[in-house]
Amino acid sequence: MTEEDKQTEEKIFESATEVFVEKGMDGARMQDIANRAGINKSLLHYYYRTKDHLFNAVFEMIAGQMFKKFAPVLDENLPLEEKIRFFFREHIAFMQKNPRLPSFILNELHRNPERIRKLIQNIDINKLWTTIEAQHKEELKRYNITKENIPQFMTTVAGMSVFPFVARPVIASIMEKMGYDFDNYLEERKEYAADFVINALKKQEASNKM
Amino acid sequence: MTEEDKQTEEKIFESATEVFVEKGMDGARMQDIANRAGINKSLLHYYYRTKDHLFNAVFEMIAGQMFKKFAPVLDENLPLEEKIRFFFREHIAFMQKNPRLPSFILNELHRNPERIRKLIQNIDINKLWTTIEAQHKEELKRYNITKENIPQFMTTVAGMSVFPFVARPVIASIMEKMGYDFDNYLEERKEYAADFVINALKKQEASNKM
DNA sequence: TTTATATTTGACCAAATGGTTAAACTAAAT
DNA sequence: ATTTAGTTTAACCATTTGGTCAAATATAAA
Structure with missing residues (x-):
C-alpha cells in the first residue's frame, strides 16, 4: 500500500541518514541500515538500487537542508x-x-x-x-x-x-x-x-x- | 639490515600516511598502501601487526605534529x-x-x-x-x-x-x-x-x- | 663455509560486504 | 474466488579485504 510503502521507504531513508551521517559513506554498512530500519537488507536494494544511490539521496537531502x-x-x-x-x-x-x-x-x-x-x-x-x-x-x-x-x-x-x-x-x-x-x-x-x-x-x- | 630495514619500515609508514590522510581509516586499503610502497602486503603486517596498529602509528605522528x-x-x-x-x-x-x-x-x-x-x-x-x-x-x-x-x-x-x-x-x-x-x-x-x-x-x- | 636469524614473497583463508534471486506473502483488481 | 501486481524475506553469490603461513631469500654470526 501507499501508506505501508511510504512507511518502509521512509524508514529506510531515516535509518540510512542516521548511519551515513554517523559513519560516513565508507564506514556505513547496508546491514546496519537494514537492522535499524527493522527490515530485510534486500529491501534497501528494492527501494534504492545500490548503496551509492541511497547515499546520494541522503546526501542531497542533508546538503540541501544545510544550504537552505x-x-x-x-x-x-x-x-x-x-x-x-x-x-x-x-x-x-x-x-x-x-x-x-x-x-x-x-x-x-x-x-x-x-x-x-x-x-x-x-x-x-x-x-x-x-x-x-x-x-x-x-x-x-x-x-x-x-x-x-x-x-x-x-x-x-x-x-x-x-x-x-x-x-x-x-x-x-x-x-x-x-x-x-x-x-x-x-x-x-x-x-x-x-x-x-x-x-x-x-x-x-x-x-x-x- | 638496519639500513634496508629502516628503508622498508619507513617506506611503509610514508605510504600509509599518504593513504590514511587521503582516504581516512575506513577508506584506506592495506593493498593500496603496499602498492604505493612497492612491497608485498605481508610486510605491512610484519612491521605493524594490524591495520589498526599502523593507523595508530600514523595518527599519533600526525596529531603530534599538528599540536606541536x-x-x-x-x-x-x-x-x-x-x-x-x-x-x-x-x-x-x-x-x-x-x-x-x-x-x-x-x-x-x-x-x-x-x-x-x-x-x-x-x-x-x-x-x-x-x-x-x-x-x-x-x-x-x-x-x-x-x-x-x-x-x-x-x-x-x-x-x-x-x-x-x-x-x-x-x-x-x-x-x-x-x-x-x-x-x-x-x-x-x-x-x-x-x-x-x-x-x-x-x-x-x-x-x-x- | 655453515649456521642461525631476519626479511620478503606468493599462495591462501575466513569473514565481511554489497548485491542478486527465486520463492513466499500481501493486498488490490477482475 | 482468482488473478495480478507489488512487497518482503531467506538463501545465496562474487568480490573484497584484513590477515596468516610456510617457503624462499638475503644477511649476519659462528
Missing part, C-alpha cells in the same frame, strides 16, 4: 548588524539540533569534490553579490567589505559558526578538563560570535576614518 | 598582538604544506573520540591559563579576555585558521566561480585573520572604557 539555512539571511530585511546576529542565532541553533551535519557534509565533499559543482551550480554568485551590495551598500562601504575581500569575511563568519561543531570532540574534551560545559559554550557562542564580528567591523570602520 | 605547531605561541616572548600575527602566519603556512591534515585529524577524532584523552592528557590546562595570564596580564584585562571566555576566543582564532582547510572544496569552488584564486586567498588570510581578531579585541577595549 543560509538563504534567509539574504531575504530578511535587516541592517547588517542584525543580520549577523540573526545568522549566528539561527545557524548555530540548527546545528545544535544536528551537530554532526557539518562534519558529514564537509567530509563527503572532500571525498567526492565533484558533488560541489552540482550543489552550487544554481547559485549565481555575482548576482548574489549585487543583491548584498544593494541591500547594504553604505554598511559595506563603512565596514570596508568589498567584492574582493568578501570571501575572507564570509569564511570568517561561517567558520566561527561551524568550527565548534567540526572540532567538537577536541573542544568538548578540553572544556571538560576546564570544568566548563560544551552546550553552554554553544549557547553563548551565538552572541559572542556576533559581537566579535561586529566589533571587528566597527574597529575597521574607525580605522578607516583616519 | 601550537606550542611556539606560548614560548615566544611577544606582545599579544604580535603573537596573534605570528600564530596565523605559522599555522596557516603549516597547513598550506599539509592541507589535508586538519580534516583528517578532526575526522578521526570524531570516529574515535577516546583518542583525544590520550592527546590532551599531558596538558595541564589550568597551568596553561596561568602561564598565558602571567605573560599577558594587562592585555587580557584590556581586551576583556577572561578564563571564562577564553574558550570562545581560542576557538574563534583556531577556527579562522583551520576552517578554510576543512571547507576547502566548498570555498575553492565558490571562489573559482568568482574568478578568485584559493591559494591567494590563503596567503591573504594570514594577515586578514590577524587584523580581524585584533580589531575585534581593540573595539572590545574601546567599549570597555565607556
Whole structure:
C-alpha cells in the first residue's frame, strides 16, 4: 500500500541518514541500515538500487537542508548588524539540533569534490553579490567589505559558526578538563560570535576614518 | 639490515600516511598502501601487526605534529598582538604544506573520540591559563579576555585558521566561480585573520572604557 | 663455509560486504 | 474466488579485504 510503502521507504531513508551521517559513506554498512530500519537488507536494494544511490539521496537531502539555512539571511530585511546576529542565532541553533551535519557534509565533499559543482551550480554568485551590495551598500562601504575581500569575511563568519561543531570532540574534551560545559559554550557562542564580528567591523570602520 | 630495514619500515609508514590522510581509516586499503610502497602486503603486517596498529602509528605522528605547531605561541616572548600575527602566519603556512591534515585529524577524532584523552592528557590546562595570564596580564584585562571566555576566543582564532582547510572544496569552488584564486586567498588570510581578531579585541577595549 | 636469524614473497583463508534471486506473502483488481 | 501486481524475506553469490603461513631469500654470526 501507499501508506505501508511510504512507511518502509521512509524508514529506510531515516535509518540510512542516521548511519551515513554517523559513519560516513565508507564506514556505513547496508546491514546496519537494514537492522535499524527493522527490515530485510534486500529491501534497501528494492527501494534504492545500490548503496551509492541511497547515499546520494541522503546526501542531497542533508546538503540541501544545510544550504537552505543560509538563504534567509539574504531575504530578511535587516541592517547588517542584525543580520549577523540573526545568522549566528539561527545557524548555530540548527546545528545544535544536528551537530554532526557539518562534519558529514564537509567530509563527503572532500571525498567526492565533484558533488560541489552540482550543489552550487544554481547559485549565481555575482548576482548574489549585487543583491548584498544593494541591500547594504553604505554598511559595506563603512565596514570596508568589498567584492574582493568578501570571501575572507564570509569564511570568517561561517567558520566561527561551524568550527565548534567540526572540532567538537577536541573542544568538548578540553572544556571538560576546564570544568566548563560544551552546550553552554554553544549557547553563548551565538552572541559572542556576533559581537566579535561586529566589533571587528566597527574597529575597521574607525580605522578607516583616519 | 638496519639500513634496508629502516628503508622498508619507513617506506611503509610514508605510504600509509599518504593513504590514511587521503582516504581516512575506513577508506584506506592495506593493498593500496603496499602498492604505493612497492612491497608485498605481508610486510605491512610484519612491521605493524594490524591495520589498526599502523593507523595508530600514523595518527599519533600526525596529531603530534599538528599540536606541536601550537606550542611556539606560548614560548615566544611577544606582545599579544604580535603573537596573534605570528600564530596565523605559522599555522596557516603549516597547513598550506599539509592541507589535508586538519580534516583528517578532526575526522578521526570524531570516529574515535577516546583518542583525544590520550592527546590532551599531558596538558595541564589550568597551568596553561596561568602561564598565558602571567605573560599577558594587562592585555587580557584590556581586551576583556577572561578564563571564562577564553574558550570562545581560542576557538574563534583556531577556527579562522583551520576552517578554510576543512571547507576547502566548498570555498575553492565558490571562489573559482568568482574568478578568485584559493591559494591567494590563503596567503591573504594570514594577515586578514590577524587584523580581524585584533580589531575585534581593540573595539572590545574601546567599549570597555565607556 | 655453515649456521642461525631476519626479511620478503606468493599462495591462501575466513569473514565481511554489497548485491542478486527465486520463492513466499500481501493486498488490490477482475 | 482468482488473478495480478507489488512487497518482503531467506538463501545465496562474487568480490573484497584484513590477515596468516610456510617457503624462499638475503644477511649476519659462528
